[in-house]
Amino acid sequence: MILAAVTEIPVLADIAILFAVAVVVVMLCNLLKIPYIIGYLVTGILVGPSTLDLLKNTHDVEIFAEIGVILLLFTVGLEFSFSNLMKIKRYVLLGGLLQVLFTIGITAVLMLGMDREAPEAVFWGFVTALSSTAIVIKLLQDRLEINTPHGKAILAMLLFQDIAIVPLMLFTPIIAGKSEGGIMTILLMLGKLVGIALVAWVLAKFIIPRFFKEVMRARNQEVFLIATILVVLGITLLTQQMGLSLALGAFIAGLIIAETDYNHLAISCILPFRYVFISFFFISMGMLLDYRVFLNEPAAIAFWFTFIVLVKIMGGFLAARALKISIRTSLMVGFGLAQIGEFSFILAKSGMENELITENSYQIFLAVSILTMAVAPFIIANAERLAGMVSSPKSVVQ
Numbered sequence: 001m002i003l004a005a006v007t008e009i010p011v012l013a014d015i016a017i018l019f020a021v022a023v024v025v026v027m028l029c030n031l032l033k034i035p036y037i038i039g040y041l042v043t044g045i046l047v048g049p050s051t052l053d054l055l056k057n058t059h060d061v062e063i064f065a066e067i068g069v070i071l072l073l074f075t076v077g078l079e080f081s082f083s084n085l086m087k088i089k090r091y092v093l094l095g096g097l098l099q100v101l102f103t104i105g106i107t108a109v110l111m112l113g114m115d116r117e118a119p120e121a122v123f124w125g126f127v128t129a130l131s132s133t134a135i136v137i138k139l140l141q142d143r144l145e146i147n148t149p150h151g152k153a154i155l156a157m158l159l160f161q162d163i164a165i166v167p168l169m170l171f172t173p174i175i176a177g178k179s180e181g182g183i184m185t186i187l188l189m190l191g192k193l194v195g196i197a198l199v200a201w202v203l204a205k206f207i208i209p210r211f212f213k214e215v216m217r218a219r220n221q222e223v224f225l226i227a228t229i230l231v232v233l234g235i236t237l238l239t240q241q242m243g244l245s246l247a248l249g250a251f252i253a254g255l256i257i258a259e260t261d262y263n264h265l266a267i268s269c270i271l272p273f274r275y276v277f278i279s280f281f282f283i284s285m286g287m288l289l290d291y292r293v294f295l296n297e298p299a300a301i302a303f304w305f306t307f308i309v310l311v312k313i314m315g316g317f318l319a320a321r322a323l324k325i326s327i328r329t330s331l332m333v334g335f336g337l338a339q340i341g342e343f344s345f346i347l348a349k350s351g352m353e354n355e356l357i358t359e360n361s362y363q364i365f366l367a368v369s370i371l372t373m374a375v376a377p378f379i380i381a382n383a384e385r386l387a388g389m390v391s392s393p394k395s396v397v398q
Helices: 002-008 010-031 036-047 058-087 089-112 118-129 133-142 149-175 182-218 221-241 246-258 263-287 292-296 298-322 327-336 342-353 359-381 383-390
Strands: none
Touching (some): 010 036, 010 263, 036 263, 089 298, 118 149, 133 359, 149 342, 246 263, 263 359, 327 359, 327 383
16 A cells, blocks of 8 residues: 555655665764764765666655745744844945945956956856855754854844845846847836835734634634644745745845744744755755765866865955944954855756756856855854854854
């Protein structure tokens, strides 16, 4: 009976294979004291199409991965709330903007110095500017550093990046010379951001609190869980329809529910699901990589890995310093952002479609991205010590 069900629903077999490999790999990582996130990435590489090719339907894994990112950003919003967000609005708007602009600018200037064409140089700046919201926030949460000075600055810049992916996607065909009506498209996007902000305020102030009050009359946790998921899905689908990211919508949903009296109950209900689905995200990142690129392009991978990590540290550091954050804390912000983000994969594909990068460059980019994600746990775990080594001993963490 069970075997028949697995045959009829192939995704069940794929999930069983993923979890079986993941359990073994993560246990080995635990014995070797390697962060479990790397275990998930290795699992993805092992089961992926370029290695053992064990899965029949990788598309389902990608869907589960997207759900994982949504749940992660939702719980961050729950723990943060509008009131806390307002306290760091300067970090989000100014710090986030400067981090993106500094990283794009530094990357473009350096690549122009390597005789790259201006459109390609600027595009690689776009890709480099984005960091991994899923990985960094998970690591900061595990280390209880979300509400530290550097944690707040990193979170603010990551939130801005989740918004920035929209204009960066719009600008990609423009710099490739394959788009019409560019300025009107940008103005329309800004209008959408203002619109979703107004909708979120109305929902948080008048609608969602009353909705949950009625739901709680049932005195049933299952009903409350369903209602919570409904709110998250409704808001994420709304942001998607407006051309914004699902992750941003999930974060907004979390902020809205955080303003109610039921935020702690929502966290306790959602957390078990988040832990399961976020594993799919890290596994799916590993599945994208063709391991043979490491054998064919080792020098290029080593160079671009070093290039991207240093540029991203510099961009985050300069943005934090512009916010008058201490040198030591600014370095920790730079270290926290020193990896390629999940949205960069989407952006890189768009660049390839618009002939800004080649297929070989894309594979090298994937390899470098996975490496930056893999070292992120080590960098963040040692960020304070590294910052202390680089900065003056007299620097004081604010």
